[in-house]
Every structure is written in structure tokens, then in C-alpha cells.
């Protein structure tokens with residue numbers, strides 16, 4: 001068995017590769033000691049007078065104090081958004097609206113490094129990911145929707161284009177700025193105004209975006225960014241003057257929101273949990289599939305709603321796949337997210353780490369076989385070793401419930417029908433992956449798997465042009481692409 005051991009600050013792998021530390025500089029990250037609420041184009045103290053800490057989950061050090069918005073603050077933000085909608089934004093020619101969205105996109109690109117560093121410090125994801133994936137995708141989303149702004153008539157031919165009004169947007173901590181972009185860009189392109197609330201553990205990049213929005217001269221009130229936890233989110237959901245709720249987060253909160261808006265005129269999109277099947281057939285390119293599976297579940301510490309958390313391997317290639325997965329797992333570098341060598345960074349919060357540990361214990365109790373990378377974890381911060389479980393029954397809680405961490409269950413199958421049935425046997429239906437050499441098999445599975453997004457011979461690939469969203473308890477509505485525009489129009 002291969003081992004990864006940490007010695008004198010270098011990570012030594014048993015095939016004799018040593019990586020010296022390669023830390024990204026924090027110099028570009030300008031984080032203020034405290035942040036107020038961004039309402040009507042200005043930063044304002046919260047009516048609640050309360051602030052909460054945001055920490056770096058890799059070190060447990062405090063980064064800043066964040067204002068906690070109460071119902072009065074939410075009301076102020078909604079009023080600002082309504083006023084901007086009625087008097088400015090809905091009346092502005094689309095061509096003019098597009099210029100602001102392009103400007104925001106360019107400003108994000110110019111400050112990409114700062115955003116990447118702050119995303120990693122506040123949320124725990126490896127700098128390589130925030131630098132190469134999150135922030136470039138954020139800019140691309142703004143560029144993409146800026147492009148559609150004055151072409152909506154071509155996107156929806158023969159239809160009257162009508163915006164909804166004020167959108168309340170509540171986002172999670174796993175892709176903080178990217179989720180803000182997914183929500184804000186299409187709302188602005190279609191002529192709506194916005195009240196957005198980031199997650200309480202990762203508010204900083206949204207507040208940095210507020211600074212950019214201020215500098216971009218976007219008319220005051222078009223985008224309001226307010227911070228706080230669940231109660232603030234609930235005040236947005238229940239505000240009577242909001243026309244649309246867009247939510248990404250847990251299925252539990254999604255259900256609360258659905259109940260809260262039932263019987264109102266609010267339009268809703270919900271993007272909730274997942275339990276994706278990644279399926280490897282015996283004719284798949286084995287090494288490519290192994291790499292894809294590793295990326296599919298360990299990317300962003302498994303804090304991904306579409307993470308490939310259930311692996312199904314065709315029986316005839318099970319032994320070789322399992323061996324290769326274990327070998328690859330043991331070479332993954334877990335630790336300081338600011339180090340460019342790091343593959344797996346910090347778990348976003350202690351609460352999330354405790355939740356993942358709970359599932360590891362359930363797996364052991366259920367008698368599953370567990371295999372972990374045996375690296376030395378940092379003493380401070382929230383870290384979990386990447387983990388594989390084999391000998392997993394279809395009924396195992398690990399194969400049914402969303403863990404949202406670096407934990408993969410592995411099951412086997414013999415026929416196409418068997419794996420389709422097993423893959424579909426969950427309350428979720430967000431995404432799936434298929435690895436095979438045969439186009440016919442890909443088509444057969446993509447038509448029968450109940451999942452919103454299905455990748456073939458790749459995994460976790462995102463693009464602003466392609467829609468994203470789920471079936472069943474994974475929510476409804478689509479974000480991204482043309483579908484994403486429709487979600488903000490009457």
C-alpha cells in the first residue's frame with residue numbers, strides 16, 4: 001500500500017516525489033476588519049447593530065466581522081431594489097444594461113487573483129480551484145449573460161419579454177462567488193433587481209463583489225447584498241414585495257422555502273442536494289475514468305451538490321478499478337488550501353466536518369469496508385481524509401443520503417438495466433456520470449437516468465452556456481444557458 005507522509009513541511013509520497021510548499025501570497029487580499037450591508041449602493045450599518053465572525057476554516061483564525069441583517073434591514077434592501085426596478089433598471093434600454101454587466105465582468109477579471117485568494121481564505125477550497133475554476137467561471141457568467149441582455153428577443157422569439165421585478169437570492173457556501181454570479185447575472189440581464197444573501201461562513205467575496213458593483217456605477221439599489229444566517233434568509237423569503245426566490249442549498253431549507261411561498265405569486269427556483277452516480281463500464285478508458293471519479297468526488301472537498309458520490313463499477317473491472325482508485329487516493333495532498341500543491345483543502349465549517357464524521361461512523365457501524373488516505377492532517381482547522389467505502393448495500397445510509405464531503409461509496413453491477421435501476425434509486429436527481437467507449441450505451445443511459453446533468457467520459461465540467469438543475473428532491477428550475485434567462489422572465 002502506498003503512503004503519503006508529511007515530514008518537515010514537505011509532502012513525501014512513496015514513489016519519491018517531494019513537493020516543497022508553494023503557498024500563494026495573501027498580499028492581494030484586502031480584507032477589512034468589518035463589513036456592513038450593501039444597500040442602495042452604499043455600505044450601511046445593520047439596524048440589528050449585530051455582527052458575527054467569519055473565520056478561515058483551515059486555521060480557525062478570524063478574518064472579519066460581518067453585519068447581521070434583521071427584518072428591518074431586509075425591508076430596506078427590498079425597498080431599494082423595488083425603487084431601482086420601478087424608476088431606473090426596468091426603464092433602461094437593454095443595450096445600456098448590458099454595458100454595466102460587461103463592466104462588472106471585466107472588473108472581476110482584473111481583480112481575479114484577489115477574489116481567488118479571499119475565496120480560499122474564507123471558504124477553505126484549494127487555491128488552484130478558486131483561481132482556475134471558480135473565479136474564471138464567475139467572470140464568464142457575467143460576460144455570457146451580458147451578451148444576451150440586448151438579444152432577449154432572439155432568445156425567446158415571438159414572446160413578449162417581461163422581467164419579474166425584485167429577486168431574492170439565497171446562496172450556499174460551497175461556491176460562494178460562483179453562486180452569486182449564477183444568480184445575479186441572469187437577473188440583471190433580464191431587467192430584474194436583486195437582494196442577495198451569501199452563506200454566513202462565506203460572505204467575503206460577495207461583499208467584495210459589492211465593492212466592484214459600487215465602483216461600476218451600477219444604479220443604486222439594482223443589486224443589494226445583505227449578510228446574515230438562516231433568519232435573514234427567511235426574512236427575504238417571506239417579504240411580500242419580492243417577486244422571485246432563487247435558492248441553492250440544503251433540501252431541508254428548500255422544503256421550508258417551498259412551503260413559505262406556496263399560495264403567493266412568487267416564482268421559485270430551487271437547486272438542492274444530490275447523490276450522483278458515476279458509472280464505469282468495462283469498456284471505459286480505465287485511467288481516465290479513475291481520474292474522473294477522483295475529481296468527481298474529491299473536488300472542493302466533496303462540497304458539491306453534483307459530486308459523484310456513488311461509484312458503480314461493472315464487476316469484470318472492479319478489482320483493477322479499486323486498486324487504481326486506492327493508489328490515486330493515497331497520493332492526494334490534503335492540507336493548506338493556500339498551497340498550490342493541495343488537492344483537498346479544508347472542510348467549510350466545524351458543523352459540516354462533524355456531519356461528515358457522523359457518516360464515517362455510520363459507515364463503520366453498518367460494517368462497510370473503509371479505506372482512507374493516511375496523510376497527517378494539520379493540527380488546526382477542519383480537515384477530513386479522503387475516504388472510500390466498499391461492500392456497500394443499496395440500502396446503506398451512505399449510499400442514500402447526501403454527505404457533502406470527500407466520501408465515496410463503491411458498488412458493482414453486471415448489466416445496464418441493473419445499474420440504471422440502482423443509480424435512480426435515490427430521492428435525488430441532480431447529476432450523473434457515464435464512462436464507456438460506446439456511444440449507444442451513453443445514449444441509453446442518458447435517456448433513462450433521472451438526472452438533470454449527465455456527463456459522459458468526463459465529470460464536473462461547467463460552462464455558462466449549459467443549463468444546470470435537477471429532478472425530484474434535487475429541486476426544480478434551471479440555471480445557466482438560455483434556460484437560466486427564462487427563470488427570470490414572466
Ligand code: NAI
Pocket residue numbers: 170171172173174197198199200228229230231232233234235237248249250251253254256271272273274304305352355402403404
Ligand atoms: P443551508 O441550506 O442551511 O444553507 C444555504 C443557505 O440558506 C445559506 O445562505 C443559509 O443562511 C440559508 N438559510 C438557512 N436557513 C434558511 C431559511 N430557513 N430560510 C432561508 N434561507 C435559509 O445549508 P447548510 O446547513 O449550510 O448545509 C447543510 C447541508 O445542505 C449540507 O451538508 C449539504 O448536504 C447541503 N447543501 C447543499 C448545497 C447545494 O449546493 N445544493 C449547498 C450547501 C449545503
Ligand code: MG
Pocket residue numbers: 054055056057121122123201202203
Ligand atoms: Mg469563513
